[in-house]
Amino acid sequence: MPELPEVETVRRGLQPAMEGAVIVRAETRRGDLRFPFQPDFSARLDGQTVVSLGRRAKYLQADLSSGDVLLMHLGMSGSFRVVSNAAVTTPGGFHHPRGDDRTHDHVLFHMSNGAMIVFNDPRRFGYMKVLARADMASDPLLKDIGPEPLGNEFDAAMLAGACAGKKTSLKAALLDQRVVAGLGNIYVCEALFRSRLSPRRLAATLSTKKNAPTDHAVRLVEAIHAVLHQAIAAGGSSLRDHRQTSGELGYFQHSFQVYDREGESCSTGGCAGIVKRFVQNGRSTFWCPKCQR
DNA sequence: CCGCGGGCCTGAGAGC
DNA sequence: TGCTCTCAGGCCCGCG
Secondary structure, rough: OOOOOHHHHHHHHHHHHHHOOOEEEEEEEEEEEEOOOOOHHHHHHHHOEOOOOOOOOOEEEEEEEOOOOEEEEOOOEEEEEEEHHHHHHHOOOOOOOOOOOOEEEEEEEOOOOOEEEEEEEOOOOOOOEEHHHHHHHOOOOOOOOOOOOOOOOOHHHHHHHOHHHOOOOOHHHOOOOOOOOOOOHHHHHHHHHHHOOOOOHHHHEEEEOOOOEHHHHHHHHHHHHHHHHHHHHHOOOOOOOOOOOOOOOOOOOHHHHOOOOOEEEEEOOOOEEOOOOEOOOOEEEEEEOOOOO
């Protein structure tokens, strides 16, 4: 499922149930997700207060009173839902994305406020890991992650610098979490479309020989900002089974301009182009060859 | 450093 | 109805 806007939507949904509450018990219902759980996974969570729930790239990050941090990644199909006392006792109080199938409920956080937070992940590409906060900077999962695209430090100069000398496509560069954190296939396609840049363009063309940002880099950063802000405001995109923690649908998928719109006419005013699809680095790229250069 | 193919998993949808 | 095939929002590895 999830790219930055979906993870951020999940974070906001979980925040009221998690922040300030104690994880009374972290219950794992199988031995692994993408990787085996650490042997002390539950022991390091049980009894800890969640001081704050943040996000880094596509990771949810729960800061615990012990000084540990719980990292949670949703993979392709991971989702959370919050089951409150009311929902537990009220028939139909929660509508599960796929009916009542609880086969893939893999982790349950029983919280001191009565909420139960359920992690469901059919494909099990998601994972969770507990680590000491002091070790975050050196952790393999995080150490090479690039800047947050909505953070102050991310601008045209930084993006151009990260792309300077790269002998790869702009599409591939933007999917590289070391260049910028949190973008995935959908939002890369959308940001490239909105900035009128070709996914095939050489990444290095975002910078000049002196490593300064070009106008293209400025446009691209603006497009990334715009599409992420709009998607977060819409509660993310609901493709297939993604829902918010409440069970509500996000609705940004209705605002896709190229993603999954092969064959439709380009939405740019005055452009008579048709949205095309091709495979790039093993992923579908959707774009308008007429106005993206 | 780069692209590519394959793998990890399950489920939805299309076509027959 | 049910089968088979393809594809999917992420990420990692090994190969050439």
